[in-house]
Amino acid sequence: MKNLSIALLDALKQHGARALFGLPGDFVLPFFRHAEQSGILPLHTLSHEPGVGFAADGAARYLGGPGVAVVTYGAGALNLVNAVAGAYAEKVPLVVISGAPGALERGNGLLLHHQSRTLDSQLAIFREITCDQVVLDDARQAPALIARALRNCLSQSRPVYIELPRDMVDAPCAPVTPLPPPAWDAEAVQACAREVLRRLAAAANPLLLVGIEIRRCGVEHKVAELARLLRIPVATTLMGRGLLVNQDAPLLGTYLGVAGDAEVTRAVEESDALLMLGVLLSDTNFGVSARKIDLRGSILALDGQVTLGHHVYPAIPIEALLDAMLDEGAPLDRTAPQGLAQPAPYGMPEDGAAIAPGDIARAVNDALRLAGPMPLVSDIGDCFFTALDMQGEGLLAPGYYATMGYGVPAGLGLQAASGRRPLILVGDGAFQMTGWELGNCARSGWDPVVIVFNNQGWEMLRAFQPEARYTDLGDWRFAAMAPMLGGDGYRVQTRGELARTLRHALDKRGRFQLIEVMLPRGAQSATLERFVAGVRRGQARP
Numbered sequence: 101m102k103n104l105s106i107a108l109l110d111a112l113k114q115h116g117a118r119a120l121f122g123l124p125g126d127f128v129l130p131f132f133r134h135a136e137q138s139g140i141l142p143l144h145t146l147s148h149e150p151g152v153g154f155a156a157d158g159a160a161r162y163l164g165g166p167g168v169a170v171v172t173y174g175a176g177a178l179n180l181v182n183a184v185a186g187a188y189a190e191k192v193p194l195v196v197i198s199g200a201p202g203a204l205e206r207g208n209g210l211l212l213h214h215q216s217r218t219l220d221s222q223l224a225i226f227r228e229i230t231c232d233q234v235v236l237d238d239a240r241q242a243p244a245l246i247a248r249a250l251r252n253c254l255s256q257s258r259p260v261y262i263e264l265p266r267d268m269v270d271a272p273c274a275p276v277t278p279l280p281p282p283a284w285d286a287e288a289v290q291a292c293a294r295e296v297l298r299r300l301a302a303a304a305n306p307l308l309l310v311g312i313e314i315r316r317c318g319v320e321h322k323v324a325e326l327a328r329l330l331r332i333p334v335a336t337t338l339m340g341r342g343l344l345v346n347q348d349a350p351l352l353g354t355y356l357g358v359a360g361d362a363e364v365t366r367a368v369e370e371s372d373a374l375l376m377l378g379v380l381l382s383d384t385n386f387g388v389s390a391r392k393i394d395l396r397g398s399i400l401a402l403d404g405q406v407t408l409g410h411h412v413y414p415a416i417p418i419e420a421l422l423d424a425m426l427d428e429g430a431p432l433d434r435t436a437p438q439g440l441a442q443p444a445p446y447g448m449p450e451d452g453a454a455i456a457p458g459d460i461a462r463a464v465n466d467a468l469r470l471a472g473p474m475p476l477v478s479d480i481g482d483c484f485f486t487a488l489d490m491q492g493e494g495l496l497a498p499g500y501y502a503t504m505g506y507g508v509p510a511g512l513g514l515q516a517a518s519g520r521r522p523l524i525l526v527g528d529g530a531f532q533m534t535g536w537e538l539g540n541c542a543r544s545g546w547d548p549v550v551i552v553f554n555n556q557g558w559e560m561l562r563a564f565q566p567e568a569r570y571t572d573l574g575d576w577r578f579a580a581m582a583p584m585l586g587g588d589g590y591r592v593q594t595r596g597e598l599a600r601t602l603r604h605a606l607d608k609r610g611r612f613q614l615i616e617v618m619l620p621r622g623a624q625s626a627t628l629e630r631f632v633a634g635v636r637r638g639q640a641r642p
């Protein structure tokens with residue numbers, strides 16, 4: 101019989117995990133020893149638990165399987181909270197494994213180091229940001245608890261919390277038998293599919309609007325097939341940017357309300373049958389709507405249920421709904437829509453002019469057209485709005501939860517788990533938070549290309565409070581620091597320097613490449629300007 105640690109590691113691998121990310125402490129050292137010595141999954145350590153969480157998140161989003169973060173009790177696990185909360189908000193399947201005190205030390209009457217209010221406070225905190233929590237304090241129950249937690253993690257595409265007392269890691273433990281996906285009622289699915297198809301057929305302007313859940317559930321190709329079959333155009337939400345790329349779908353573009361393309365905004369807001377697949381009804385997706393979308397007339401498939409006006413069909417997995425619609429559906433009597441997706445901007449002049457955010461998008465598109473597609477990972481800031489105009493292999497970014505600090509560690513997690521080299525976009529403010537994780541690249545064999553948007557301030561906040569002085573951050577000279585961290589750094593001031601440096605950096609492998617792009621104070625992307633105007637307009641509305 102194996103021990104509990106090995107049973108847990110085997111189960112993680114069986115459920116699709118491809119790597120462990122962690123930062124040890126005494127409550128989790130015994131588990132780290134098994135993780136490293138067993139070699140069941142590669143173990144990558146980072147320098148601060150937010151980075152551990154974001155790296156696990158990046159791995160999960162890119163590969164679709166669970167991302168795994170392993171931390172010590174108290175100071176470690178509570179440092180992870182923001183990353184886990186963001187994963188919960190954005191439906192990322194994350195597994196948090198926290199070491200914990202053993203039975204004897206729990207009962208010795210002393211306050212334990214790393215303990216906050218009570219020894220169960222941490223579990224209570226993680227109850228708020230995970231869809232399931234298990235404490236493995238009994239080896240006989242452990243296999244069933246692990247199976248339940250990992251099944252819920254994948255079925256709900258949300259984080260789960262596993263607390264592992266340090267006196268349990270060597271306990272003899274039976275292997276974990278994975279649970280089957282939850283069953284659903286085929287008749288209910290068929291009835292729901294027929295009602296949705298009837299509504300779409302009766303509409304003058306049906307439209308599909310897709311969100312991040314269709315990637316989490318791996319059904320982008322089925323959505324594209326449905327759009328082609330029914331001859332209905334598709335738009336993505338802000339969070340869904342990058343979905344359906346290369347899927348041969350009649351893609352209009354990304355809905356950004358007043359901040360986006362007028363054609364796309366009109367198509368979404370004037371649709372009389374908006375079928376929303378995997379869409380979060382969030383302010384970032386709908387907060388800048390030119391007019392309130394009549395959600396009663398729309399159809400929403402999210403979180404395993406379908407809402408049509410006042411009807412709710414519970415327990416309808418989105419893939420089952422799509423399969424039923426593809427079985428029952430037939431072309432609506434309309435001409436096949438043409439994708440309107442605006443061509444991405446290319447052709448940045450390689451001259452001596454100062455660089456604006458929009459130039460970075462064009463420079464990246466120009467360079468990737470030559471070098472080949474790369475996964476894009478963006479932090480929050482104007483780099484995110486600029487990334488919306490980049491043609492990468494998908495875009496990983498916390499577009500809804502909007503936490504800074506995501507970009508660099510998430511890119512490292514993506515490369516650790518997939519081997520793909522990412523292009524990371526990050527502002528100077530966000531780099532100050534977690535950019536230093538680049539110092540782990542040399543020993544881990546990672547070599548991302550990182551573009552730092554250095555506008556020497558918290559520009560997004562300046563956009564809302566131009567008179568503020570506290571948003572000035574000064575000049576941190578990130579490129580000069582890169583060699584000390586084991587990479588190559590370049591500071592560029594003109595568009596010509598940017599183009600040449602980007603081509604050089606993309607060619608250079610084996611060391612991370614940091615391109616510090618100096619942006620004039622106050623320079624904003626067109627999308628950010630429109631977004632700020634939209635938010636201001638929304639705030640002004642009674």
Ligand SMILES: Cc1ncc(Cc2c([C@H](C)O)sc(CCOP(=O)(O)OP(=O)(O)O)c2C)c(N)n1
Pocket residue numbers: 480481482483502503504505526527528529530531553555557558559560561
């Ligand atoms: C962890 C964290 N702290 C604070 C914020 C608030 C915040 C923004 C959002 C509104 O919540 S945008 C922004 C400034 C970002 O600065 P930088 O990275 O330099 O990018 P840029 O200069 O392009 O704005 C902050 C502080 C945040 N999103 N996440």
Ligand SMILES: [Mg+2]
Pocket residue numbers: 481527528529553554555556557558559
């Ligand atoms: Mg900045």
